[in-house]
Amino acid sequence: xxxxxxxxxxxxxxxxxxxxxxxxxxxxxxxxxxxxxxxxxxxxxxxxxxxxxxxxxxxxxxxxxxxxxxxxxxxxxxxxxxxxxxxxxxxxxxxxxxxxxxxxxxxxxxxxxxx
Numbered sequence: 001x002x003x004x005x006x007x008x009x010x011x012x013x014x015x016x017x018x019x020x021x022x023x024x025x026x027x028x029x030x031x032x033x034x035x036x037x038x039x040x041x042x043x044x045x046x047x048x049x050x051x052x053x054x055x056x057x058x059x060x061x062x063x064x065x066x067x068x069x070x071x072x073x074x075x076x077x078x079x080x081x082x083x084x085x086x087x088x089x090x091x092x093x094x095x096x097x098x099x100x101x102x103x104x105x106x107x108x109x110x111x112x113x114x115x
Contacts, residue, residue, distance in 0.1 A: 001026050002024070002025070002026035002027050002101070002103070002104050003024070003025045003026055003106070004022055004023070004024055004094075004095050004096065004104055004105070004106040005022070005023045005024075005106055005107075006020060006021070006022050006093060006094060006095055006106055006107065006108050006109040007020070007021050007023070007109055008020040008021050008109055009092075009093060009109030009110045009111045009112075010110075010111070010112070011112045011113075011114065012085055012111075012112070012113055012114070013113070013114050014085060014086055014087055014113055014114065014115050015084060015085065016085050016113070017081070017082060017083045017084075017085065018082045018085065018111060019079060019080070019081050019082070020036070020079065020080040020082065020093055020095075020109055020111075021077055021078075021079055022034070022036070022077060022078040022079070022080075022095030022106075023075070023076065023077050024076050024077065024078070024095075025076070027097070027104075028073075028076060029071050029073065029076050029077065029078050030053065030071060030073040030076075031053055032053065032097045033050055033051070033052045033053060033097060033098045034050065034051050034069075034071065034078045034095060034096075034097060034098065035047050035048075035049065035050040035051075035095065035096055035097070035098035035100070036048050036049045036050075036067075036069060036078070036080045036093060036094070036095050037093070037094045037095070037096060037100065038089075038091035038092065038093045038094070038111075039091055039092050039094070039108075040088075040090060040091040041090075041091075043091075045094075046060060046062075046091075047060065047098065048060045048062070048063050048067060048080075048093075049063065049067055049068075049069035049080060050069065050098050051069045051070065051071055051078065057069050062088075063082075063089070066082065066083050066084045066085075067080060067081065067082050067083070068080070068081040068083075069081075078095055080093065080095075082111070085111075085113045086113060087113045087114065087115045088113075089111060089113050090111060090112050090113050091110075091111060092108040092109070092110050092111075093108055093109050093110075093111055094106060094108040094109075
């Protein structure tokens with residue numbers, strides 16, 4: 001059974017930074033394309049960053065240059081370093097494989113950026 005547990009969210013002022021973690025069990029993050037997704041209030045879920053099995057990364061235009069996705073295979077964990085945060089980054093952040101599997105969604109971690 002796959003379990004993805006996100007952590008690291010919080011309240012931060014605009015311009016600040018946070019590092020999110022996604023600890024995985026039941027799947028191996030280095031042999032699946034992993035993604036970070038977010039859902040802001042009143043908006044659809046958005047894919048913000050991906051990392052492939054080969055280590056290639058891709059980002060939504062809205063976060064490019066500010067967010068960095070990475071993984072630690074020894075810890076079976078995926079990270080999202082978020083810098084220069086903006087109020088519009090406020091959302092619940094989730095990790096999942098890409099394309100996502102509905103049953104893999106975890107609780108997510110709330111990120112709130114104040115202006």
